[in-house]
Amino acid sequence: MSMRGHFATVSSDLLNWEQLRQHIALFCNEQQISQEVMLQLQLVCEEWFTNIITHGYQKLSKEKQTSSEIHFQITYSRADKEILIYFIDYAPAFDPLQQEMPNVALSAEEREIGGLGIYLIKELMDCCTYQRIDESNHLKIYKKISE
Numbered sequence: 001m002s003m004r005g006h007f008a009t010v011s012s013d014l015l016n017w018e019q020l021r022q023h024i025a026l027f028c029n030e031q032q033i034s035q036e037v038m039l040q041l042q043l044v045c046e047e048w049f050t051n052i053i054t055h056g057y058q059k060l061s062k063e064k065q066t067s068s069e070i071h072f073q074i075t076y077s078r079a080d081k082e083i084l085i086y087f088i089d090y091a092p093a094f095d096p097l098q099q100e101m102p103n104v105a106l107s108a109e110e111r112e113i114g115g116l117g118i119y120l121i122k123e124l125m126d127c128c129t130y131q132r133i134d135e136s137n138h139l140k141i142y143k144k145i146s147e
Helices: 014-030 035-059 116-124
Strands: 003-011 069-077 082-089 127-133 136-144
Touching (some): 003 014, 014 035, 035 069
Antiparallel strands (some): 003 069, 069 082
């Protein structure tokens, strides 16, 4: 099985999004992934990266943070025609898949704040899995590619 990928570890600082965005762009260019899919991947990853920092790490006091790193991996399996995005962080446990989905039929004024990022991830990607392993959050996001 041929899998090519990009890996990065960054600290939980929103300024590091640009580094991950560039990894995704380079990866998509190398794998000849369309601009449309690349933009979807970047949008989904930016959403999750921001969630980790603003809803995860910022809730912890500095003394309680064992690590504020975020591990990021993006791979493509040509055999399966599938991209895998894998995030690992050490913020408090948070399973995005257990969150109630927002009612997007309501206007922005009527809808409760929050949940749109996870909704977006589920809408744009094909599958997501979450696990809590040894004090870390593991989110895998899959996107099928039609060639």
